[in-house]
Amino acid sequence: xxxxxxxxFSANNSxxxxxxxxxxxxxxxxxGILHIHDSCIMLTxxxxxxxxxxxxxxxxxxxxxxxxxxxxxxxxxVKLVTYRExxxxxxxxxxxxxxxx
Numbered sequence: 001x002x003x004x005x006x007x008x009f010s011a012n013n014s015x016x017x018x019x020x021x022x023x024x025x026x027x028x029x030x031x032g033i034l035h036i037h038d039s040c041i042m043l044t045x046x047x048x049x050x051x052x053x054x055x056x057x058x059x060x061x062x063x064x065x066x067x068x069x070x071x072x073x074x075x076x077x078v079k080l081v082t083y084r085e086x087x088x089x090x091x092x093x094x095x096x097x098x099x100x101x
Contacts, residue, residue: 002094
């Protein structure tokens with residue numbers, strides 16, 4: 001399952017989608033979280049980033065969106081992806097796609 005997040009939100013608001021992703025991971029499904037647009041800002045929170053990594057999720061962010069927000073140096077441990085790589089994730093890497101706006 002690839003979860004695509006586009007808006008920044010607090011840790012409290014992220015609970016429901018992360019709960020769904022955790023359940024899928026516990027059932028043995030490969031889970032990735034792709035941050036685009038303003039959701040890239042959430043990756044600057046160490047607490048949020050640790051939560052994703054500790055859950056075993058693959059953590060991705062749009063390189064263009066991070067660059068536009070001045071976040072390239074603040075996304076350590078995150079796989080920055082180009083638009084072409086994003087398409088590869090959707091078409092070849094994950095069986096299910098969930099877009100969370």
